Amino acid sequence: MTIRNVRDHGQRFRPRMACLKKVESVMLEMQDPKTGVKSQPQRLVITTIPHAITGEDIVAWLTNCYSIETEEAWALGTMLVAFGYIYPLQDHKRLVIKPDASLYRFQTPYFWPAQQWPVEDTDYAIYLAKRNIRKKGILEMYEQVQYNSLHKWMNHKWDFIVMQAKEQYRAGKERKKPDRVVFDCQERAYWVVHRPPPGTVSAMDYGLERMVDPNTEELVLCLFSLFSSLVKYSVTYNKHDPFLAPCLPSNPWVTDDVTYWLLNMANVEIPTKMRVERWTFSFAELLSDPRGRDDFRLFLKKEFSGENLAFWEACEDLKWGTAATMNDKAQQVYKTFLTRGAPRWINIDGKTMEVTVKGLKHPHRYVLDAAQTHIFMLMKKDSYGRYLKSPVFKDTQKRAICPDQHMFSVSQLEANARKRRPSISPIIVRQLEQEERARMATSGPVDITQVMSKLSNKGKEVPPSKK
Numbered sequence: 001m002t003i004r005n006v007r008d009h010g011q012r013f014r015p016r017m018a019c020l021k022k023v024e025s026v027m028l029e030m031q032d033p034k035t036g037v038k039s040q041p042q043r044l045v046i047t048t049i050p051h052a053i054t055g056e057d058i059v060a061w062l063t064n065c066y067s068i069e070t071e072e073a074w075a076l077g078t079m080l081v082a083f084g085y086i087y088p089l090q091d092h093k094r095l096v097i098k099p100d101a102s103l104y105r106f107q108t109p110y111f112w113p114a115q116q117w118p119v120e121d122t123d124y125a126i127y128l129a130k131r132n133i134r135k136k137g138i139l140e141m142y143e144q145v146q147y148n149s150l151h152k153w154m155n156h157k158w159d160f161i162v163m164q165a166k167e168q169y170r171a172g173k174e175r176k177k178p179d180r181v182v183f184d185c186q187e188r189a190y191w192v193v194h195r196p197p198p199g200t201v202s203a204m205d206y207g208l209e210r211m212v213d214p215n216t217e218e219l220v221l222c223l224f225s226l227f228s229s230l231v232k233y234s235v236t237y238n239k240h241d242p243f244l245a246p247c248l249p250s251n252p253w254v255t256d257d258v259t260y261w262l263l264n265m266a267n268v269e270i271p272t273k274m275r276v277e278r279w280t281f282s283f284a285e286l287l288s289d290p291r292g293r294d295d296f297r298l299f300l301k302k303e304f305s306g307e308n309l310a311f312w313e314a315c316e317d318l319k320w321g322t323a324a325t326m327n328d329k330a331q332q333v334y335k336t337f338l339t340r341g342a343p344r345w346i347n348i349d350g351k352t353m354e355v356t357v358k359g360l361k362h363p364h365r366y367v368l369d370a371a372q373t374h375i376f377m378l379m380k381k382d383s384y385g386r387y388l389k390s391p392v393f394k395d396t397q398k399r400a401i402c403p404d405q406h407m408f409s410v411s412q413l414e415a416n417a418r419k420r421r422p423s424i425s426p427i428i429v430r431q432l433e434q435e436e437r438a439r440m441a442t443s444g445p446v447d448i449t450q451v452m453s454k455l456s457n458k459g460k461e462v463p464p465s466k467k
Helices: 003-030 055-066 070-082 121-134 141-153 155-173 177-194 217-236 259-263 273-279 283-288 290-302 306-320 326-338 350-359 369-388 391-399 410-419 426-443 448-460
Strands: 040-044 047-054 086-088 103-106 205-208
Touching (some): 047 177, 086 177, 121 155, 121 177, 290 306
Antiparallel strands (some): 047 103
């Protein structure tokens, strides 16, 4: 590391350490025997815990000492718990201050964040192994998942981890019960802060980087990247946004000229230059245009890899088709593209194939997503670049048309506007249809044979028997 890097690292680290020093000064004031938060032995189940404090005492002390509102004091106290300066004795998972009689203790300075102890997986594995011994194999769900993962990852030194855990457990058994409970709570609070349960908002997600001033280099770079992407997108699509650039040859909603719609139909023979230009923006733009897919299909056919696009389109058809045909379509896709010896077999990796075939036992709309994504990325990285350099695309680009802008006078626009008629409400249309059917029924001729047959059938009906 160069001297400049060391200096820059120190300059970035100094504000964080300054924040920690301020927090530690608050902790020292809170633990002052005369003016700090009053602590006293408290009974926890059947064990008496020394120097315990309550949540309401912490909030009251912060309110009186700093002359702040109760909500601010509660937020400050919660921050102290979240960073591990104060730890709960009862509800270990929730790192918040409860302004009631819930019991807390001050964390020993050895576990304060400013100590910068590296949070290593080996230490966490020893802690979980020790808890596993103490709880006789009954851990929290997330702890069991972490325990199994670390066991698999550190299998080469798991004997050493278990030996250390047994030694620490044996040493803990020799302590007095109140001291043992306090140490267990301290250690558990430390790991809840640094290895929080899933779904818990942790103050240490990014270590001490969360205390960086908002004007630091990292945030500026992030915002710069965000705005650069926005500017790049705006510049790219500027000419293709009808709010920013005129439609060629004209806007049909204003001029009543439908030429624009005719030139941009889904499967028009010769596309416009602007339409072809959009195909170069991204592979997703090319696939979203039916005319672009036709052009890309022609290129893939010449490369003998047209099954990739056909499979992607079949997946889209399954995803957006009707539910009644979903099972049949899924089986058809499997027989055509995935089964061994399929007529249009596609090349995907074994893991993706295994996931897809397993999902097809109970098909649903998104059962082919893994395979579709694999083929999409394959075409994007391999075929798309060659397509843009191919004679197929260059020929389409050369033949593309660029319509001239239609110029309409004000009188022509006004004449077109007068020709337009406002649409009738569907409710009024339905009422008019019902009135027309009623009028036709009353004015039309009556078929006497149908009337006589109805009367004769009515006379043949057998009346119900009287009881």
